[in-house]
Amino acid sequence: MSERHGRTSRHTLDPTAYRCTTLAAQLADEAVEYVRKMALSDDGGSYLGAVRKFAAFADRQLGDAAGTARLDDDRIDLPEVIHEWETALRQEYGLRSSQPYRLVSIVLVLIAQRGDRDQAVPERLRRRAAAPPIFPAPKSTPLDEFSNAERIDLRDATRSRVRELEERLDHGRLLLEEGRDPREYGWRELPSLLLTTAALEENLPRKPKWWPADLREAGFGRRALVTAAGGMLFPTEIDLMAFRVLLLLGMVDTTPEELLYLQLPDIEDTGEGVRVVQRKARARRVRADLHPAAEGGRAWDVPGLLRRLLAATAETRETFPAAAPWLFLAAELNHRTGRLEARPATFTRGGRRFTHWIATQDDGVGRPLSISLPHDARRLRKTAKTARAAALGGTVSDLAGDDHHVEVFRGHYAHGTTAHLMAGRTIARAQQWVFQRALDRPLVIDAEAEKQLTEPETAKAAGLSADQARDMLAGQLDMGLTHCRDPYDSPFTTGGRPCHVAPAMCMLCRNAVVFTSQLPRLLMLADHIETMRARLEPPRWQALWGRQAAALAELFTEYAEHIPTARQEIEDQRLTLHLPLGLRTEYEQ
Template sequence: MRKLTYDKRDKAIQVVINPTQFQCSTLAAQLADEWLIHTRAAGLLSGGQAHAAAVRRFCEFVDERLPGGQGMDPKLARLDGDLVDLVDVIHDWESSMVQEFGLEKSTPYSMVRLLLLLIGRRASAGLPVVEKLRLRAEAPPVFKRGRNKPLDEFSNAERIALRDTARADVRELEARLKRGAELLERGRDPRDGGDWQNIADLVWASRHGALTTHALFDHLPKHTKWWPQHLTALLPPERGRNASGRSGLVNAIGRMLFPNELDLMPFRVLLLLEMPDATPEEVHDLMLDEVEFTSAGVRVVQRKMRAWRVRADFHPAAGEEAPQGDEDDSIVVSEHTYTGDGVWGVAGLLRRMIAATATIREAFEVGPRLFVSAQIVRASGGLVAGPATFRRNGRRFSSWIASHRDEQGEPSLVIGEPHEVRRLRKTAKTVRAVALGGTVTDLAGDDHHVEVFRTHYAHGTTAHILAGRAINRAQQWVFHRASAKPVLVAPEAEARLQEPEVSEGLGLSEEKAKAMVAGELDMGMTNCRNPYDSQFTQAGKLCHVAPAMCLVCPNAVIFTSQLPRLLLFADHVERMRVVLDPPRWQAVWGRQHAALMELLSECADKIPAARQEIADQVLALDLPLGLRSEFDR
């Protein structure tokens, strides 16, 4: 027997490999020895459970594969012998696991990698290993690591439904426990003067460990149809073997004092929604001494074992208002009194959960865990209590969701699958990201690197929606800037430009209108609202691309008196069509030419007069030297 004991949350856990349970006992013993040495040398916090699981699974495959596939005795298999070709066996083992789990799962890769690690460690230590097997241990697994499809977060409607249902369950639990406490005060020992058919006496018996299925068998009729109605009303609607009758009554009476795991699930759901920086394991593995209450909230020490990190987060309760109908009396915990008004925040939820499990701690030895629950044990027929795990059938997150049904028996809490509790964490992070603006840093949070965000959070539906909105905003901004046109001022409006009504209608202030009339904002072919706020130049600096880009700038304001210069500029652009290569001309002058043609088409009736003015005054186009050097070649 190879045994290794390690501590997890102040609990001793033993990992065992028993070579004698395999036909290939020699091979199993050799691999088990390497497992022990490697686990102790590496100081693995998990006790090398994954390595041990790989050894056990491989030895089971050897016992099954050798007699049937190769006609050999599994007892001949060993790392330092070549009677059995373990290289082929490892390949067959990996192939069989790929067929079992599929290419999406990483289990085959992980199992083979850990097995090869132990074999390679034995070879590097100088112990005898067949040369062919040693070379195989230096190579990676045949199949690559599978990539599971990352979990998506719950939708906002699902999040609200989960939150509201969990809150309703907490209220129902507290009402039930209050009734149980009242019955306990009135109850007597049914073994000594009490009544086994009196609910208060049964509650008393449950509190003092006297209520079992065996005791009910002796004091209640054999069949439930002969029971009093007030007892059958406590039984669940199902009539399954473990859900009704005496065990059902023991459970129903016990739940008036001791919450079970499904009763604690609403607290788990709400805490995960309120603590986006905590994993499900960090939440339900909390210890009592890791929760410190103050007058302003609660400080929670979180231990993320796989990251080797311990951190203390303070969750204030300021600003929370108690909803109508929720009691909020002060509860003393670990010599600290929380007197805040938080009810559904982290502080309020922890306070209420500790109060709900107080009777369990008084009646049972349950240890320092925060999540403790009571369940019936079939062997003794009574209740036992211990740390909640939320892993057994009927006690999982999916079981809690399925337990909510309407009067017709249809599901009343409709949540998209998979019903995975880890999705609550992603949902909480997504809500925070939306509230903070939806950036990568916001969504990743303080406890993740950007790479972790990319692989585990960036795929989410909400993240895609936020990214799409950001892209749409950027595209709309670009399209707006690209499609913006100058303002063409009609002659009658130009004559009255300094009047407040006219200037305001054109989007100009009175000062800007006066400056344009005086020619102070003339950029050569057009006027400019603000030469220091150009989309082509850094903010605060004078625009250096005027007048070439004025026709595609929303800052430009054009008077009809500037048409002669615009016509000369149109002629210049046409001459450049001959000078420049077509692709170059399109890149440099294409947008301006299209905007210029659209502008001139709106003033078609004024073009002849403008041409005549050019001829009469012998006007010529005066372009800056920088423009000619930058645009005309």
């Protein structure tokens, strides 16, 4: 049994419902054991679901022989059954679905667990359980953020819907004040019907055409009337979508999951803002964020939005006191009972998703709201994070924010259009600064001069101090592609700090010193830059790599007699290029 967002789910599996009764029972026992051992948050719902799926397939595949199937017996070739099941799942769910991989992985984990403690499990089945599914999980395309124009359109549309909702609820409350007990004054006045909806079925005229005009306008049919009357007092789930969008755009470090699971005790007014305790189920993380009030106490900042949301749902909480204190609490018609009920919004039920809400909006002048696909709420979070990064300056650490490591950010956020554009502009500015300050080319020292660098006269002739020459020969000033006269005297870094642009800018730096023994590295860098030409759009490649490519080409032309030897060295020693992770992060995305 598990509870998720106010709903309790019971997970059961009856082995006798399958002809492979023993196999189903064994896998079910392993599922229960695994869920308890790993303390999984869904209490085994997904694991028992996978067992049910596999047991049903085994029944169909094995026919009358299914009764003899079990994990500790090799009379049935279970690895072959698993193989056929994987193929059938692939056909059932399609090539782009991750369900086949997930289901098969679960069953293999359960079999492997059984094999660890039961020596009777056949060796062939153990080996199959230790191997991955034959079809890997499909790689999903990372979501891009909404454009700034789309963000503004969404912001304006949601603010309009919030105002309309507040006006509707205010009108409903005024009508409620005018209402009189319908049992005494009749069932044909709309203000009176707002007092109760439970007895409409018995007391309204059977046919809507006999209703007064204002009732017919409110809703055609008893259930439609109940819905319309309830909508004058209580926000529906689709009404709450506007608050959800605005909060996701404003609470930069809050995920849709964390926002959905907020309850009233999680929100504390500190006088200077609101303190929100957030829970992320997948990461099993609880944290508190303080959202300060904007200067002047704007109604559209996070504290203002939360106050307006609580005011909009106050009547719902008062009318349905037994409802759990979820922040997003909606009142909607229960079609089975015909009555209004309060329930937490999930924004996943039919007609209540983000995409359904967008489909009903306009741009303020009557045209449908044009928002790029997919209509995924996670894109709102990415939009908010990139908007913040633009304000902070656009570095990788700014983009990652406080709730991500840089590597996590690279995998989930750095692919975004805004991040690419900002990174490109940042790199272009940095390179322009470099080009303005790097007035000299790198110094090249051939093999004969390199051998004589230990002599003070030779080092001085090359523009090096004796200490610099000695450290270069010892490899202490090796920056990865070239040597450097002094990494703490970089023309690109102020304040005596170590150079932070090496080795990306070494070929454009007057401090760089190239030994001919380093030519293989530079040749491999040139090859890498040409590879990037095929991967990047021409303007972006030129901005990131054009100057380096030109500098390398000039160097190779000037020292052409050394190039064949360097190429042969790469081939003979099977050399590979090792670039720092930071260089790949900034220059290859």
